[in-house]
Amino acid sequence: MAAGERIPGTPRYRHHLLKNPGTEPFLPNFLLKEWIAGSVFLLGFILWVVFNPMDVGPKANPDDTSFIPVPDWYFYFLYQILKYFPGNYEVFGTVVLPLVGALLLLFAPWLDVSKARHPYKRPLATASMVLVTFLCIWLTNEAAVQHRAEVAAEQGGGVSAGLPVLPKVPASQIHLVDTTMPGYEIFSHTCAGCHGASGEGGFGPPVYAIGKYWNEQQLYDFVIKGMGQMPPRGGLSSDAEVRKVVEWLAKQKG
Numbered sequence: 001m002a003a004g005e006r007i008p009g010t011p012r013y014r015h016h017l018l019k020n021p022g023t024e025p026f027l028p029n030f031l032l033k034e035w036i037a038g039s040v041f042l043l044g045f046i047l048w049v050v051f052n053p054m055d056v057g058p059k060a061n062p063d064d065t066s067f068i069p070v071p072d073w074y075f076y077f078l079y080q081i082l083k084y085f086p087g088n089y090e091v092f093g094t095v096v097l098p099l100v101g102a103l104l105l106l107f108a109p110w111l112d113v114s115k116a117r118h119p120y121k122r123p124l125a126t127a128s129m130v131l132v133t134f135l136c137i138w139l140t141n142e143a144a145v146q147h148r149a150e151v152a153a154e155q156g157g158g159v160s161a162g163l164p165v166l167p168k169v170p171a172s173q174i175h176l177v178d179t180t181m182p183g184y185e186i187f188s189h190t191c192a193g194c195h196g197a198s199g200e201g202g203f204g205p206p207v208y209a210i211g212k213y214w215n216e217q218q219l220y221d222f223v224i225k226g227m228g229q230m231p232p233r234g235g236l237s238s239d240a241e242v243r244k245v246v247e248w249l250a251k252q253k254g
């Protein structure tokens, strides 16, 4: 049958099937399928984002010299690559490597022309994908671990012991809750001297949102024992008072 010839009574999209058995037309079949899959994904994504609103974190503070800027986590792998190309070689990390990667991806349809779809039948393509995926995960993790260590080193205190490290924020931005509890009173006269009146930190690390990381029992166990420069019971004389203070502290979640 000549190209373009209509088969009477056959809709246009069926037409193609009769002419080229085993294939499907790009429009509308393929595109429609892609759009439906895309819409389902988008809808799920929108719902997820709406019900898990992003935490914007503490307000930017130009006076805070201990702040270590990093990109969002999904750019960590690119950020981490930069660290392996110091000085004059920086251009490899910033331009050359990402560009080569982007170009390879762009030209993939011409580079990977195999008709086979099974991963085993396309060893080069499969191996590249596995390798790149592995590299991205590894680089992301490496960046996260190093960033955490840098922040910890900057803030001192609980670092060595692997304690949670809260970001430093000005006391004016902290909203303590349940300040009518007896624990707050005890905190104010015993712990605030080292941890700040709003728990913003001072000689000791910030504790204004420590309840995000530790529950009451974990706080109790820590405070009873003390650590390094932090005296056992935080300087309090009775375990009952410690119990009251951690009961209040555990409610501080920033």
Ligand code: HEC
Pocket: 157, 158, 159, 160, 161, 163, 164, 165, 166, 187, 190, 191, 192, 193, 194, 195, 203, 204, 205, 206, 207, 210, 219, 222, 223, 227, 228, 229, 230, 231, 233, 234, 235, 236, 245, 246, 249
């Ligand atoms: C003499 C100063 C001092 C006093 C008083 C003090 N702390 Fe501490 N606190 C510290 C120091 C220093 C650290 C860090 C310890 C380390 O990493 O070696 C710390 C760590 C902590 C931590 C862990 C914080 C984190 O994010 O790692 C908590 C929780 C805590 N203190 C609670 C208390 C409570 C509750 C009181 C009062 C009952 C108290 N502290 C009294 C100095 C003090």
